[in-house]
Amino acid sequence: MPKILFGMQQLTQTTCFADQIAHFAEKSYLTAGKFLLLLYIKSRTMYSVQTSGVFHHFSENDPVLKDIALQVPSGSIYGFLGPNGAGKTTTLRLLLGLIKKQQGSILIFDKPIENHRMEILRNIGSLIEMPSMYGHLTASENLRIWQQLYQCPYSRIAKALETVDLANTGTKKVSQFSLGMKQRLGIAAALLHEPSLLILDEPTNGLDPYGMMEIRDLLKKLNYEHGITIVISSHLLSEIEKLVTHTGIISHGQMVFQGTLDSLVSRQLSASKLILNTSNNLQATDVLKLLQLDTSIENGMLTIPIPEKEMIAQLNRELVKANIDVYEINPVQKDLETIFMELINQTTHA
Amino acid sequence: MHNTFTPCLKAEWLKKRHSFSSWLVIIGGSFTPLIYMLVFFIYPKQLADLHQSPGFWKMLFLRSWETMSLLLLPMGIVLAVSLITQLEFKNNTWKQLHTAPVSFSSIYFSKLMVILVMMLQLFILFNFTTYLSAVIPSMLSKKVPFPLYEMNVFYFLKENSIFFITCLPMVAFQYLISLQFKNFLVPIGAGLALVTAGLIAHSWKYIYMIPSTYTGLHFMEAATNKPSGHNIIALSLGYFLFFVVLGYVLYIAKKEKG
Numbered sequence: 001m002p003k004i005l006f007g008m009q010q011l012t013q014t015t016c017f018a019d020q021i022a023h024f025a026e027k028s029y030l031t032a033g034k035f036l037l038l039l040y041i042k043s044r045t046m047y048s049v050q051t052s053g054v055f056h057h058f059s060e061n062d063p064v065l066k067d068i069a070l071q072v073p074s075g076s077i078y079g080f081l082g083p084n085g086a087g088k089t090t091t092l093r094l095l096l097g098l099i100k101k102q103q104g105s106i107l108i109f110d111k112p113i114e115n116h117r118m119e120i121l122r123n124i125g126s127l128i129e130m131p132s133m134y135g136h137l138t139a140s141e142n143l144r145i146w147q148q149l150y151q152c153p154y155s156r157i158a159k160a161l162e163t164v165d166l167a168n169t170g171t172k173k174v175s176q177f178s179l180g181m182k183q184r185l186g187i188a189a190a191l192l193h194e195p196s197l198l199i200l201d202e203p204t205n206g207l208d209p210y211g212m213m214e215i216r217d218l219l220k221k222l223n224y225e226h227g228i229t230i231v232i233s234s235h236l237l238s239e240i241e242k243l244v245t246h247t248g249i250i251s252h253g254q255m256v257f258q259g260t261l262d263s264l265v266s267r268q269l270s271a272s273k274l275i276l277n278t279s280n281n282l283q284a285t286d287v288l289k290l291l292q293l294d295t296s297i298e299n300g301m302l303t304i305p306i307p308e309k310e311m312i313a314q315l316n317r318e319l320v321k322a323n324i325d326v327y328e329i330n331p332v333q334k335d336l337e338t339i340f341m342e343l344i345n346q347t348t349h350a
Numbered sequence: 351m352h353n354t355f356t357p358c359l360k361a362e363w364l365k366k367r368h369s370f371s372s373w374l375v376i377i378g379g380s381f382t383p384l385i386y387m388l389v390f391f392i393y394p395k396q397l398a399d400l401h402q403s404p405g406f407w408k409m410l411f412l413r414s415w416e417t418m419s420l421l422l423l424p425m426g427i428v429l430a431v432s433l434i435t436q437l438e439f440k441n442n443t444w445k446q447l448h449t450a451p452v453s454f455s456s457i458y459f460s461k462l463m464v465i466l467v468m469m470l471q472l473f474i475l476f477n478f479t480t481y482l483s484a485v486i487p488s489m490l491s492k493k494v495p496f497p498l499y500e501m502n503v504f505y506f507l508k509e510n511s512i513f514f515i516t517c518l519p520m521v522a523f524q525y526l527i528s529l530q531f532k533n534f535l536v537p538i539g540a541g542l543a544l545v546t547a548g549l550i551a552h553s554w555k556y557i558y559m560i561p562s563t564y565t566g567l568h569f570m571e572a573a574t575n576k577p578s579g580h581n582i583i584a585l586s587l588g589y590f591l592f593f594v595v596l597g598y599v600l601y602i603a604k605k606e607k608g
Binding site: 093096097098099100117118119121122124126128129130131132133134135136137141144145148149151189 | 354357358360361364365367368369437440441442443444445446447448449450451452453605606607608
């Protein structure tokens with residue numbers, strides 16, 4: 001029975017990623033009937049976090065957030081991206097009730113935070129900006145405080161410390177910890193009460209590449225093995241693109257993109273171009289038009305949207321047949337970072 | 351509705367471990383009596399003189415309370431209370447605390463409760479070390495007899511209770527102000543300014559309006575056996591209630607909680 005309950009808890013928290021379902025099936029947590037029941041439950045709770053029309057300002061005529069509509073699917077790792085000062089931390093603080101909502105709706109687990117604060121917070125683990133720990137106490141003494149506040153079993157302290165690899169810090173005071181250790185302790189505190197949603201604001205800030213990788217691996221593991229929904233903010237796409245399943249991009253207080261990482265990758269593909277260097281661009285344009293390809297000339301080079309590889313071979317044949325010398329066929333792909341920067345710049349220039 | 355006060359209280363109690371505020375209780379509670387103990391060792395005549403005076407324990411008690419009530423205790427309160435709230439500011443933990451599933455009221459009152467319990471610890475330690483300040487030199491010095499006088503427990507309980515009540519306005523004031531400012535110097539400065547104002551205004555006819563003076567005023571009453579003409583206990587409780595309620599309203603109304 002506990003295994004089934006565990007499975008239920010996991011599935012109600014997760015979207016139906018095939019590998020996660022396979023994982024549960026393999027572990028035999030669920031029978032088919034229960035599985036269908038769970039799918040039904042799941043279909044009723046799609047988003048762990050859902051906001052709409054959220055506006056916020058700290059002073060008159062200086063809006064910090066404009067019409068923020070976040071949709072964080074349950075079970076996802078949601079990367080909340082944006083440059084410094086875009087409004088990420090303000091949004092996350094609003095989600096956690098650290099600042100009063102001024103306008104709009106914020107639903108966490110389908111409930112408004114303002115009316116169900118304690119109930120919601122019982123299921124959330126958070127780390128906002130720099131780690132918040134008492135420097136004069138040891139790691140386990142710190143977790144003892146949060147264990148009291150979350151009223152979870154004492155045995156969770158050792159498990160949480162083990163998860164973040166801080167079990168052997170003994171009597172060392174937190175003030176003597178490195179930044180990476182403090183960040184990991186912050187994550188341990190966030191995980192202590194086994195939350196179903198983790199909200200992490202730039203958790204890899206100030207970490208070296210190895211520390212960043214460690215945190216990424218840990219978060220992946222938590223999401224995969226425990227079905228925890230994770231909202232992680234960052235100002236660097238490259239830092240979290242290997243981690244997230246979904247992305248929201250915010251710039252100047254406005255959402256400029258929201259969707260799966262795949263849909264961001266699709267944008268990347270659609271923004272890719274094929275550049276041709278030929279002996280006669282005007283004649284080559286006519287040939288390519290016959291192949292129904294949109295052409296343009298940029299910096300003296302013929303440019304077309306990147307076609308299928310068979311089409312690349314065909315157009316080359318047609319150009320040669322038409323006695324046009326082809327010096328160069330060069331596919332130019334925009335990387336995700338460029339797409340990200342372009343999305344951000346849209347609002348800058350708007 | 352979950353009871354979140356008890357877990358909050360336990361958490362607050364854990365936080366003060368190894369903190370400077372808990373050391374301050376030990377230092378503040380034993381400082382004056384230890385000084386007197388040293389004086390009695392070096393000048394046993396002073397202890398011998400106490401034996402001549404009527405009411406040995408009462409005189410010893412009032413002697414210890416003299417500097418404590420007028421200066422050390424109000425200043426100690428300013429420092430200890432500010433240090434307790436500073437734990438959250440210094441460690442950047444307000445935001446983490448405010449995302450825990452506990453009510454804001456529980457956080458506010460559990461912190462206050464811990465401060466009051468620490469005050470109680472200080473009082474117990476102060477009384478105990480005051481007792482030792484006479485007993486230890488008497489045991490070790492052959493020049494003064496051991497104080498075998500009867501102790502009026504009721505008197506000490508009553509006086510300690512009144513001193514405790516007269517401390518409360520300063521505790522609540524300092525708690526209120528130190529919750530509002532991240533910069534440690536602001537509450538410390540405000541508290542010390544109030545204590546200093548009380549000392550400067552010692553002969554002012556409206557001195558009873560200044561809450562930092564109540565321990566001193568009560569000491570004067572106890573030492574001279576003359577009532578000050580003002581109900582210091584009622585004033586203390588009134589101020590305490592006012593500052594606690596005002597502090598609570600300001601804390602709850604804070605737009606940003608970390």
